Amino acid sequence: MLCSRIRTTAIAGLSAAAFGLMADVAVAAWEVNLQPPVSPIGRDILELHNLIMLICLIIFLVVFSVMFYSLYAHRKSKGHEASQFSHSTKAEVVWTIIPFLILVGMAIPSTATLIKMEDTSKADLTVKITGYQWKWQYEYPEHGVSFYSNLSTPRAQIEGIEPKGENYLLEVDNPLVIPTNKKVRFLLTANDVIHAWWIPQFGTKKDAIPGYINEMWTLVEKPGTYRGQCAELCGKDHGFMPIVVEAKAPEEFEAWLETEKQRQAKQTADLNRDWSKDELLAHGEKVYVNCVACHGAAGKGLPEAFPAIAGSPVATGPIAEHVSLVMNGKSGTAMQAFKNQLSDLDIAAVVTYQRNALGNSTGDVVQPSQVNSIR
Amino acid sequence: MATAEAAHHDEHHGHPTGILRWITTTNHKDIGTLYLCFSLTMFLVGGLMALVIRAELFQPGLQVVDPHFFNQMTTMHALVMIFGAVMPGFVGFANWMIPMMIGAPDMALPRLNNWSFWILPFAFTMLLASLFTAGGGPASGWTLYAPLSIQGGMSVDMTIFAIHMMGVSSILGAINVIVTIFNMRAPGMALMKLPLFVWTWLITAFLLIAVMPVLAGAVTMLLTDRHFDTAFFNPAGGGDPVMFQHIFWFFGHPEVYILILPAFGIISEIIPTFSRKPLFGYTTMVLATAGIAFLSFIVWAHHMFTVGMPLAGELFFMYSTMLIAVPTGVKVFNWVSTMWRGSLTFETPMLFALAVVFLFTIGGFSGLMLAITPADFQYHDTYFVVAHFHYVLFSGSVMAMMGGAYYWLPKWTGHMYDERLGKIHFWTNTIFFNITFFPQHFLGLAGMPRRIPDYALQFTEFNVISSMGAFGLGLSQLIFVYVVIKCVRGGKKASDKVWDQPRGLEWTVPSPAPHHTFDTPPKIA
Numbered sequence: 001m002l003c004s005r006i007r008t009t010a011i012a013g014l015s016a017a018a019f020g021l022m023a024d025v026a027v028a029a030w031e032v033n034l035q036p037p038v039s040p041i042g043r044d045i046l047e048l049h050n051l052i053m054l055i056c057l058i059i060f061l062v063v064f065s066v067m068f069y070s071l072y073a074h075r076k077s078k079g080h081e082a083s084q085f086s087h088s089t090k091a092e093v094v095w096t097i098i099p100f101l102i103l104v105g106m107a108i109p110s111t112a113t114l115i116k117m118e119d120t121s122k123a124d125l126t127v128k129i130t131g132y133q134w135k136w137q138y139e140y141p142e143h144g145v146s147f148y149s150n151l152s153t154p155r156a157q158i159e160g161i162e163p164k165g166e167n168y169l170l171e172v173d174n175p176l177v178i179p180t181n182k183k184v185r186f187l188l189t190a191n192d193v194i195h196a197w198w199i200p201q202f203g204t205k206k207d208a209i210p211g212y213i214n215e216m217w218t219l220v221e222k223p224g225t226y227r228g229q230c231a232e233l234c235g236k237d238h239g240f241m242p243i244v245v246e247a248k249a250p251e252e253f254e255a256w257l258e259t260e261k262q263r264q265a266k267q268t269a270d271l272n273r274d275w276s277k278d279e280l281l282a283h284g285e286k287v288y289v290n291c292v293a294c295h296g297a298a299g300k301g302l303p304e305a306f307p308a309i310a311g312s313p314v315a316t317g318p319i320a321e322h323v324s325l326v327m328n329g330k331s332g333t334a335m336q337a338f339k340n341q342l343s344d345l346d347i348a349a350v351v352t353y354q355r356n357a358l359g360n361s362t363g364d365v366v367q368p369s370q371v372n373s374i375r
Numbered sequence: 376m377a378t379a380e381a382a383h384h385d386e387h388h389g390h391p392t393g394i395l396r397w398i399t400t401t402n403h404k405d406i407g408t409l410y411l412c413f414s415l416t417m418f419l420v421g422g423l424m425a426l427v428i429r430a431e432l433f434q435p436g437l438q439v440v441d442p443h444f445f446n447q448m449t450t451m452h453a454l455v456m457i458f459g460a461v462m463p464g465f466v467g468f469a470n471w472m473i474p475m476m477i478g479a480p481d482m483a484l485p486r487l488n489n490w491s492f493w494i495l496p497f498a499f500t501m502l503l504a505s506l507f508t509a510g511g512g513p514a515s516g517w518t519l520y521a522p523l524s525i526q527g528g529m530s531v532d533m534t535i536f537a538i539h540m541m542g543v544s545s546i547l548g549a550i551n552v553i554v555t556i557f558n559m560r561a562p563g564m565a566l567m568k569l570p571l572f573v574w575t576w577l578i579t580a581f582l583l584i585a586v587m588p589v590l591a592g593a594v595t596m597l598l599t600d601r602h603f604d605t606a607f608f609n610p611a612g613g614g615d616p617v618m619f620q621h622i623f624w625f626f627g628h629p630e631v632y633i634l635i636l637p638a639f640g641i642i643s644e645i646i647p648t649f650s651r652k653p654l655f656g657y658t659t660m661v662l663a664t665a666g667i668a669f670l671s672f673i674v675w676a677h678h679m680f681t682v683g684m685p686l687a688g689e690l691f692f693m694y695s696t697m698l699i700a701v702p703t704g705v706k707v708f709n710w711v712s713t714m715w716r717g718s719l720t721f722e723t724p725m726l727f728a729l730a731v732v733f734l735f736t737i738g739g740f741s742g743l744m745l746a747i748t749p750a751d752f753q754y755h756d757t758y759f760v761v762a763h764f765h766y767v768l769f770s771g772s773v774m775a776m777m778g779g780a781y782y783w784l785p786k787w788t789g790h791m792y793d794e795r796l797g798k799i800h801f802w803t804n805t806i807f808f809n810i811t812f813f814p815q816h817f818l819g820l821a822g823m824p825r826r827i828p829d830y831a832l833q834f835t836e837f838n839v840i841s842s843m844g845a846f847g848l849g850l851s852q853l854i855f856v857y858v859v860i861k862c863v864r865g866g867k868k869a870s871d872k873v874w875d876q877p878r879g880l881e882w883t884v885p886s887p888a889p890h891h892t893f894d895t896p897p898k899i900a
Contacts, residue, residue, distance in 0.1 A: 029833050031821035034753055041749075049750045056740040064733060067711045071729070074650075075719050082651040082718035092659050095708045096701060103697045106747065111690060113749040118686045158829060160436045168435060170831045188683075193523040194616060196681060196756060200822040205752045207681045209617060210522060211610030214683035227831075231756040231824045232681075233516045235523060236443045239827030304509035305443055305528070331611060332601075334526055 035200040038222045042203030044113045052106055120215045123185030131195030131208035133334055134237035134293055138176045145260050148341060149174045150289060151240050170227040175244035179253035180223050188214040192336050196232035199245055207232055220247040235334060237293045271344050277365045284353025287346045294334055299358030310359035319364055322351055323374050344368040401485035402890060403470045409492050410467030417459030422849050424452040429845035431828055432838050445828035446514035453517035458541045459499055464776050465637040466548045469576050475881040476570045478561025480891040483554040491547035498540035505530035521608030521619040525601055535594040542587040549580035563899030570879050574661050575640030578668045582629045590626040617682050624675035632671045636664060638775030639706060642728050645782050646710055648877045649725035650717030656709040663702035670699050680751045689748050696746035703739055723797035727778025730805050731771060738766030759819025765812045785873045789887035790866035796858045803851035810844030
């Protein structure tokens with residue numbers, strides 16, 4: 001009890017310190033209202049929220065002052081005699097019509113904001129967002145750039161072995177980068193189950209649904225790092241697929257886009273050469289991050305729910321079948337098709353890794369070209 | 376013999392005793408007791424699951440359970456509480472009270488009544504057993520959204536079958552309520568003289584018959600998607616996951632009112648008794664209940680504003696949802712007016728009724744906020760929603776049932792409950808309830824999604840408070856169990872009227888009420 005209190009205070013103190021140090025840390029402990037908005041829509045929503053909150057609060061106070069006055073003044077113990085009235089048409093008409101009018105008053109600004117939110121036309125940039133169990137893919141179709149964004153909080157922090165970092169569970173390897181003061185249109189879809197993409201400070205949330213393409217937009221006014229989370233239950237690691245967006249000034253954004261293009265060009269060149277077993281194992285270990293959520297860091301899986309890789313008939317059987325399972329997934333299970341998410345190199349490396357580590361030792365080496373021939 | 380039996384229904388020869396009495400009973404009071412005991416058991420089981428959830432969320436990091444089991448707990452907690460605790464609880468009240476309130480000897484269809492109860496233990500055995508199957512229980516949330524629910528193991532099929540059985544049970548129970556109210560009223564008991572509890576149940580019964588088959592359809596399509604290669608909802612075969620949500624919530628929203636309307640009925644019985652005044656605006660209360668029931672069919676998509684509906688759809692569902700505030704407001708105003716210039720006393724049932732009016736209104740206001748579509752994009756799937764539905768379901772439905780239990784226990788058992796312990800239960804329950812759920816509003820606004828087993832550090836403080844409240848809330852229910860058991864086993868003899876100035880036929884018969892309450896119909900003034 002005492003221990004937890006000390007820990008809580010420590011965490012509160014830590015977050016407060018962090019809040020003081022970093023200008024763009026927008027959320028702090030004990031926060032009781034929406035996060036400070038950085039987009040026009042976010043601001044509209046906050047105003048709407050505050051307005052409706054206020055109206056509700058006033059009605060609440062009025063109604064319950066009456067009730068509590070009655071509880072005080074009309075008690076039997078004070079000798080109050082019960083009056084026997086049982087209806088008043090006039091009063092009932094009044095308290096049907098007044099709430100109705102208040103509702104109309106609420107509906108007007110709500111409608112105006114909603115119409116603005118749904119207008120995705122005349123966007124400066126389009127980003128396609130695809131939800132996977134349990135990561136996000138970001139594509140810039142106008143620029144031919146795409147990448148995946150995974151949780152980067154170490155397992156040790158989640159399991160309580162290491163102290164938790166400041167952005168615990170709200171940090172990723174590759175954040176989405178967008179320019180400030182430009183209208184960015186998001187196209188949302190998903191590969192497996194329904195996810196929802198949400199950055200509280202933008203005031204945007206929409207479901208990413210397999211088979212659908214949803215649209216939504218934002219315009220971020222302030223450069224900075226903005227954090228959110230998947231907001232639709234999507235299976236085991238729903239709580240572990242954060243969203244991080246870096247908003248950069250337009251020229252910095254252009255520069256970032258250029259480097260990203262070059263990095264991806266180099267990746268393509270890497271696909272065409274032969275790799276040594278050690279290189280593949282080293283790279284495979286990194287790619288294995290994609291598998292950890294279900295199959296576990298040691299490849300042991302979760303009994304009955306998620307199969308182990310260690311000693312599995314797939315990881316010790318024919319190479320082609322192993323590669324094909326990784327590429328195409330297994331329908332009706334959480335084993336997804338990695339064909340489009342991972343390059344030939346990634347698949348070659350992770351398959352090599354799975355066959356030579358995690359308790360397996362087949363000695364097989366799989367090259368990117370081999371994967372390409374199965375693809 | 377025939378005349379003797381007609382005069383002494385409760386003294387049949389060879390009436391089974393012991394366990395067989397309960398298995399074969401066709402008596403509305405016995406069946407009501409079965410329902411209420413079942414409901415209380417499920418309430419405790421579901422509560423334990425909630426405590427697993429709150430234990431894991433006490434601190435950031437994964438300490439108690441793995442995320443997969445956490446998801447099973449959130450799913451099961453909801454299914455057990457909704458279908459196991461609240462719905463059967465209200466059917467228990469209906470069984471006990473409706474015949475007594477309308478001056479009938481029993482429910483109209485006693486054998487059906489027996490059957491509709493005895494389906495439930497089997498349904499819930501199957502549901503709970505699914506936790507022990509390969510891969511664990513259902514983990515896709517109680518809403519069973521496709522395609523996530525298509526991924527699940529055998530437990531999802533068991534859940535679907537259990538839902539079918541619960542649906543059959545509910546529909547049979549609802550038919551029985553409707554037939555009883557339409558055919559068994561004592562002479563002179565006109566519809567507009569029915570106690571409000573009976574009215575709310577009549578309307579609830581129609582809602583049940585209208586929407587339980589819709590749920591059955593949705594889960595059946597899910598079943599064929601899972602096993603027979605249909606693609607109603609499976610996008611891999613050209614199916615539509617959003618259609619599942621539309622069908623589910625077409626059931627789901629009326630279901631919400633199935634869970635609250637009988638609670639309104641109970642409150643409307645308790646408040647006049649302890650105000651020593653007739654219910655204010657009886658006619659409008661009936662109309663408001665019917666209005667809420669009607670609106671419940673045209674607001675379902677407010678549960679799914681984020682799926683990407685066209686603007687016109689979003690506007691329609693926003694406006695229709697906001698309208699619900701009008702009849703609901705009327706009810707709250709009428710309850711307050713019932714108290715106004717009454718002669719108030721604060722026995723345990725009244726305390727619960729007052730807390731329901733006060734706390735349910737908080738849930739009502741957060742519901743109104745959730746109706747505002749642009750703001751809902753921020754609230755959707757966050758702890759704000761969790762706080763909202765616990766304010767309407769716990770401090771609405773569940774606490775109304777507790778109040779109702781204290782109110783009618785003396786009539787059911789013939790003994791007064793322990794007033795002092797009842798009040799202690801009320802205060803611990805209500806204080807811990809608020810400690811548990813009020814901070815969740817803040818968590819949701821600050822950006823904590825629901826259904827996550829671990830969270831970012833800025834959410835720690837309120838989660839600590841909420842978890843501590845939850846354990847207090849759980850423990851305080853043990854007082855309730857003790858008070859009920861104590862009251863059943865003995866206590867001060869209750870008079871026929873029990874309370875100072877109660878209204879209604881149930882207070883004209885002895886306490887405990889005889890096995891068949893009215894052998895000859897009472898005269899209604």
